[in-house]
Amino acid sequence: MKLRRFRLGGAVAALLIACGSVGVATAEEDDRWWAPGEGRVFPATLDYPNEHGTLRVLLEGGPMETRGHPFFEPIGPYGRACVTCHQPADAMSLSAKSAQIQWERLGHKDPLFAPFDGSNCPDLPQEERESHSLLLDHGLIRIARPWPPRDFDGNPIKPDFDISVVRDPTGCNLSKEWGLPSPDPHISVYRRSRPVANFKYILAMGFNFDPKAGLPLPLDPETGEPASHNLMADGRVLSLASQMRDAASAHLGFLEELTPEDIDRIIDFEKRVFTAQQKNRFGGDVNAGGAEGGPLKLAESEPGRLGSQGIPVWSEFDAWANSDDPDISPEERAWRESVARGARNFRERMFLISDSAGITTPIGFGNPVRDRCAFCHNMSQMGMDVAPGQVDLGTTNLPFADPQPHLPLFKITCKAEPHPHYGREIYTYDPGYALTTGRCADVGRITLQSLRGLSARAPYFSNGSAKTLREVIEFYDRRYNIGYTEQEIEDLVNLMEAL
Amino acid sequence: MQGRFWRFVAAAVLVNVAVAAPAEQQIKPVVEQVGEEVRFITCPIYRDTDAGRKSGCWLGDRRETGTRFDITGSPTKPDWNHAVLVEGRVVEGDTQQCGGVLLEPVRVSVLHDQNCTRHMLPAEGFTGRRFSLPTRNIRPLYEPRELPKPPYQEKSFDIPFDFGRDYIVYQLSDYYIDKAVKYAIDIDASRVEITGYAATTPTTVSGQTLREPAELALRRAEVAREWLRRMGYPLDRVKIRAQTKAKVSDMEGADGLTEPSRRRVTLRVIP
Incomplete structure (x- = not known):
């Protein structure tokens, strides 16, 4: 039963949307969730309906037997597997909606809600929904970062800032067992799961240079080779192997080391997975009518190319700018043209970017600098940063971040140089990259991520602060005083739905 | 050469009178000579021109002489929250782009320990500079590269x-x-x-x-x-x-x- 491909008709998809999170576990929903150790075969092509259309997951060289495969088998005491937080139907990430459905099914007994990071704090009563509210309502996993930070070799770094807890709604940062006062001090931040797909792009190095650091790319301590430095929200690991070890100990509770064979098998799988939206509910296939959307194009294209010097970002949809196809409906045509306008807007609509470390400092672009979305989202086919992309958009730092009363708030006091934009004191929901580097100048810098498969993995931004794609655009509009028209917002949302 | 420069400045003043009143005050005769190397500290001013990406203008007033300079050409651009050290050479050039006497070459160093009140001017009819990739840039890894041939030199x-x-x-x-x-x-x-x-x-x-x-x-x-x-x-x-x-x-x-x-x-x- 679980080997079949999913090609649900519109009516069934609509039913799924209508069911939402009220706990109606349809047969289709059973298949959407990949529980650890199910032993399904991962097909070469998987289609999953979502509220915007259909997501497609491709496995190069598939199908693949998952029984016994370390990405899919439970390891550690919680019964979790990698797939628990990297669900194919959620573009190999984890949507808040999927978490809600699992809670309705199994409550805290589902391994997803493991105390260590699937709850707001391990010392909360685990059977209560409220103890898992950040995961259920915002799609957030607890990430416990050591304090003081450690470098890539695991050695403590002397940070150039102090951190204190202003507000601690989860209780975890002031916990004597799990927080800063504990014998092994940690800072708990709460972040979205990143997609485990399209890694060809995430690992690609267009340049052996990080202009944000003024240095060549960092070297992976294991291999001695340069790394793209585009993994993880806070850039704390440089390779997939390191990421796996980090996840195995932190998220899976695995006390032993993954074997080299396990790591090789997981990397092999991860590098072969491509995902993107394939079909839109209004516009049909995203690779029809001359467009080149969808995951197949991703799998076939060269990664790490700078859009401004090669294939312009999202030019896959240029053919839709003036669609004269007589066989499509007015509704399809309108949507396609909107996507093409959104793509052009993404590349050409200028606005003033200010006070955003990683863009306006330390690189000499100026503060402010007039540019467009594709300034940072510059990689062809992918929209991530070709250079290592740790940037402070203000999603986590006050005063730019929207109010997040459910998240802890930290006060950062810079001890050496003040932060170039915030001064000596910074209030933040998540120090981001600064928890890796120990530098006050990096507070709130978060690694840009892929823009693919967005329709399947709400909410957005590293702290889930945008519940919808529209809220993403509205955040940028507020943050940079862009002044988007309603039409521009709609076009950009439609573009993101198509990715 | 110097006479041509003043004629150019005068013409620029006239043109800007037509498009925007403030421009007359911004491009005025200066004490500095063409070819002179200047060095001063000031609070930068951002002019919000729009000729595409990275086309905004940066201006710096030399307090000692009252001359407003166009410092946009520096590889490091200013931060409007901080003072800048400006070092550049006065040249004849297109003052219609940004509204300041052109410095070229020019270097800007941001003085992070000196705060400034941020100030942004509207475009006021100035065009800004269309961005072109600087000739001094690192090329992508995927571009073929020519290796040096022996005998190698120190x-x-x-x-x-x-x-x-x-x-x-x-x-x-x-x-x-x-x-x-x-x-x-x-x-x-x-x-x-x-x-x-x-x-x-x-x-x-x-x-x-x-x-x-x-x-x-x-x-x-x-x-x-x-x-x-x-x-x-x-x-x-x-x-x-x-x-x-x-x-x-x-x-x-x-x-x-x-x-x-x-x-x-x-x-x-x-x-």
């Missing part, structure tokens, strides 16, 4: 720096240090000697005494060594030293500007 490479900083300036210093390190690796150099310099001799600029800290010379040299390490050159072949009271040099990356030529790292690559 070569020295000078890397410029902004005042008071050890950060490699984007699309200027990176171009030179990338060339240096790749040459050392390509020819499998037997030795690389790095000398970091700092301009520690005090100078007075806009009433302030400026001097770089002595330890900056070593920090700059260490940045160059880190480039070598990260790009795979064996560090046991690297010798590093620091020198203060840096002298004026003929470094290409300073484009003939006097004071910026002192702030540098030299990599001597020996086959």
Whole structure:
């Protein structure tokens, strides 16, 4: 039963949307969730309906037997597997909606809600929904970062800032067992799961240079080779192997080391997975009518190319700018043209970017600098940063971040140089990259991520602060005083739905 | 030559009277001479022109003379929250783009310890400068690269720096240090000697005494060594030293500007 491909008709998809999170576990929903150790075969092509259309997951060289495969088998005491937080139907990430459905099914007994990071704090009563509210309502996993930070070799770094807890709604940062006062001090931040797909792009190095650091790319301590430095929200690991070890100990509770064979098998799988939206509910296939959307194009294209010097970002949809196809409906045509306008807007609509470390400092672009979305989202086919992309958009730092009363708030006091934009004191929901580097100048810098498969993995931004794609655009509009028209917002949302 | 310049400035004033009243006050005759090298500290002004990406203008008023300069051409642009040290040469040029007397070449160093009130002017009819990729830039890894051919020569490479900083300036210093390190690796150099310099001799600029800290010379040299390490050159072949009271040099990356030529790292690559 679980080997079949999913090609649900519109009516069934609509039913799924209508069911939402009220706990109606349809047969289709059973298949959407990949529980650890199910032993399904991962097909070469998987289609999953979502509220915007259909997501497609491709496995190069598939199908693949998952029984016994370390990405899919439970390891550690919680019964979790990698797939628990990297669900194919959620573009190999984890949507808040999927978490809600699992809670309705199994409550805290589902391994997803493991105390260590699937709850707001391990010392909360685990059977209560409220103890898992950040995961259920915002799609957030607890990430416990050591304090003081450690470098890539695991050695403590002397940070150039102090951190204190202003507000601690989860209780975890002031916990004597799990927080800063504990014998092994940690800072708990709460972040979205990143997609485990399209890694060809995430690992690609267009340049052996990080202009944000003024240095060549960092070297992976294991291999001695340069790394793209585009993994993880806070850039704390440089390779997939390191990421796996980090996840195995932190998220899976695995006390032993993954074997080299396990790591090789997981990397092999991860590098072969491509995902993107394939079909839109209004516009049909995203690779029809001359467009080149969808995951197949991703799998076939060269990664790490700078859009401004090669294939312009999202030019896959240029053919839709003036669609004269007589066989499509007015509704399809309108949507396609909107996507093409959104793509052009993404590349050409200028606005003033200010006070955003990683863009306006330390690189000499100026503060402010007039540019467009594709300034940072510059990689062809992918929209991530070709250079290592740790940037402070203000999603986590006050005063730019929207109010997040459910998240802890930290006060950062810079001890050496003040932060170039915030001064000596910074209030933040998540120090981001600064928890890796120990530098006050990096507070709130978060690694840009892929823009693919967005329709399947709400909410957005590293702290889930945008519940919808529209809220993403509205955040940028507020943050940079862009002044988007309603039409521009709609076009950009439609573009993101198509990715 | 100088007469042509004044005629040009006068014409620019007339044109701007037609499009925007403030322009008349901004482009006025200046005390400085064409070809003169100027050095001053000021709070930068951003003019919100729009000729596409990175086309906004940066202006700096020289308080000593009242001249408003166009400092947009600097590889490092200002931060409107902080004062800047401006070093540049007065040239004849298109004042219609930004509304200031052009400095070219020009270097801007952001003085992070000196705060400014941010100020933005509207475009006021000025066009801004359409961005074009600077000629000094690092090329992508996927582009084919020509390797040096034997017999290999000993070569020295000078890397410029902004005042008071050890950060490699984007699309200027990176171009030179990338060339240096790749040459050392390509020819499998037997030795690389790095000398970091700092301009520690005090100078007075806009009433302030400026001097770089002595330890900056070593920090700059260490940045160059880190480039070598990260790009795979064996560090046991690297010798590093620091020198203060840096002298004026003929470094290409300073484009003939006097004071910026002192702030540098030299990599001597020996086959």
